[in-house]
Amino acid sequence: MNLIPLPAFNDNYIWMLRDGQYALVVDPGEAQVVFEAIERLGVQLGAILVTHHHADHTGGVAELREGTGAQVFGPLHETMPEPLTRLTGGDAIDLLGLRLQVIDVPGHTSGHIAFYAEPVGEAPLLFCGDTLFSAGSGRLFEGTPAQMLTSLGKLAALPDNTRVCCAHEYTASGLVFAHAVEPDNQALISYQVRVKALREQQLPTLPSSIGLEKAVNPFLRTHLGSVIRAVQQFDACAQDPISVFAALRTWKNQF
Ligand code: ZN
Ligand code: FE
Numbered sequence: 001m002n003l004i005p006l007p008a009f010n011d012n013y014i015w016m017l018r019d020g021q022y023a024l025v026v027d028p029g030e031a032q033v034v035f036e037a038i039e040r041l042g043v044q045l046g047a048i049l050v051t052h053h054h055a056d057h058t059g060g061v062a063e064l065r066e067g068t069g070a071q072v073f074g075p076l077h078e079t080m081p082e083p084l085t086r087l088t089g090g091d092a093i094d095l096l097g098l099r100l101q102v103i104d105v106p107g108h109t110s111g112h113i114a115f116y117a118e119p120v121g122e123a124p125l126l127f128c129g130d131t132l133f134s135a136g137s138g139r140l141f142e143g144t145p146a147q148m149l150t151s152l153g154k155l156a157a158l159p160d161n162t163r164v165c166c167a168h169e170y171t172a173s174g175l176v177f178a179h180a181v182e183p184d185n186q187a188l189i190s191y192q193v194r195v196k197a198l199r200e201q202q203l204p205t206l207p208s209s210i211g212l213e214k215a216v217n218p219f220l221r222t223h224l225g226s227v228i229r230a231v232q233q234f235d236a237c238a239q240d241p242i243s244v245f246a247a248l249r250t251w252k253n254q255f
Contacts, residue, residue, distance in 0.1 A: 001119050005204045006033045011169045012056055015127055019096040022046045026127045027167050031060035047095050050074035051129025052112040077111030105131045107148030108138030124162040133166045134208040136174030137219035145246035156220050160211030171195050171205035177255050178218050181230045187215040222248055
């Protein structure tokens with residue numbers, strides 16, 4: 001099983017998962033880079049998975065479906081280009097010999113879903129769209145802080161070695177904010193060094209892992225004293241878990 005990030009637009013990744021002759025892609029915001037990869041690798045596109053309705057995740061869906069005949073799977077509760085098979089939390093689909101489980105992760109959008117799989121003999125895989133970024137989280141365009149906190153909690157509960165396939169290369173800028181929140185976090189400081197080296201070589205910082213994100217990502221660390229105290233410097237009214245998370249998100253938006 002090969003996991004291949006296809007860069008698109010400024011900072012998107014369209015994730016391709018390939019098993020021999022067959023491949024699937026997640027969130028193809030544009031078709032051209034996927035057509036090129038299919039050609040280059042000599043694979044057949046069997047499926048297109050979509051996490052949420054934003055154009056930078058769906059823009060290439062119709063053209064790819066028409067050009068390849070691939071079946072499209074997307075969220076039940078979002079406006080999506082038809083035809084597609086609609087999925088919601090608890091559903092599972094079998095593709096490339098793999099069982100992909102659907103997790104509801106509302107927050108960035110109200111019907112956002114994620115896909116999780118445990119390939120035999122490999123670390124688990126998570127395609128989380130714009131819910132979780134490395135060292136960051138998606139903006140709350142449609143959902144509430146409480147929803148997002150619950151969604152991120154579901155992802156944090158996955159095995160530590162889960163490969164986290166985020167839809168954007170936001171790691172370096174996320175780390176600048178994360179460092180402002182937790183200047184003494186040693187794991188974060190060493191990750192920052194690694195990320196800088198990768199970006200200097202124009203290499204992806206992804207996939208991340210759940211274990212790493214739990215160590216460095218302030219949005220997965222809002223239950224910890226270090227993060228709570230920092231957030232309260234920004235907003236003294238932030239006391240309970242939801243208001244701490246909400247204030248952290250507001251702080252990041254203004255950062
Ligand atoms: Zn989005
Ligand atoms: Fe996006």
